[in-house]
Amino acid sequence: MHSTHKAYKLQGHMATLATAEICDAHAALLASGELxxxxxxxxxxxxxxxxxxxxxxxKVFEDNVLVRALLETKGNGRVLVIDGGESKRCAIVGGNLGQLAQNMGWAGILVNGCIRDVDEINGCDIGVRALASHPMKSNKKGVGEKHVPIYIGGAFIHDGEWLYADSDGILISKTELSV
Structure with missing residues (x-):
């Protein structure tokens, strides 16, 4: 059997490649850790x-002040990757921030923590991945670090790398990829 090339076209966003196709085409990058x-x-x-x-x-913990501050800037098709310390005690992204991300042109948000207002977020034209949902809102202290290396989902992730997400999973690449 031969593999069929799968590329997805997103509404209003750039086309992205299937994660399985990327893995098949870039075995050397997987072996080296660049993917x-x-x-x-x-x-x-x-x-x-x-x-x-x-x-x-x-990088934040049970505090979403910096999340809002970043999402208030132009997204330009970027993906906000939040290390929320795997907290399942409150949500750090809710419906208002999902709508803000959509309005400001962010492609998606990956949360190593919880979200809330799931129905509102599901109505937003962005991609969101999170560990779970939780009804409580977060603290508002403004504590955290922007543009720092983080470790989530078994991988180190650096500012400026590329994220690819689809139904099969999430990939992190040092550079933009093609197949």
Whole structure:
């Protein structure tokens, strides 16, 4: 059997490649660690089941002030990757931030933590991945670090790398990829 090339076209976003196709085409990058597959621990939310873009990293814990501050900037098709310390005690992204991300042109948000307002987020034209949902909102202290290396889903992730997400999983690449 031969492999068929799968590329997805996103509404209003750049086309992105299927993660399985990327893995098949870039075995050497997987072996070297330049391409990493995140653990399958993230749930799928938002209208865009398939998304990709350059990464902006953020490290916070049970506090979403910096999340809002970043999402208030032009997204330009980027993906906000938030290390929320795997907290399942409150949500750090909710419906208002999902709508803000959509309005500002972000391609997606990956949360190593919880979201809330799931129905609102599912109505947003962005891709969202998170560990779970939780009804409580986060603290508002403004504590955290932007543009720092983070470790989530079994991989180190750096600001400026590329994220590729679809129904099969999430990939992190040092550079933009093609097949």
């Amino acid at each position: 990493r597959v995140l653990h399958s621990i993230f749930n799928v939310y938002g209208q865009c089941r398939v998304f990709s873009g350059p990464i902006v990293t953020l």
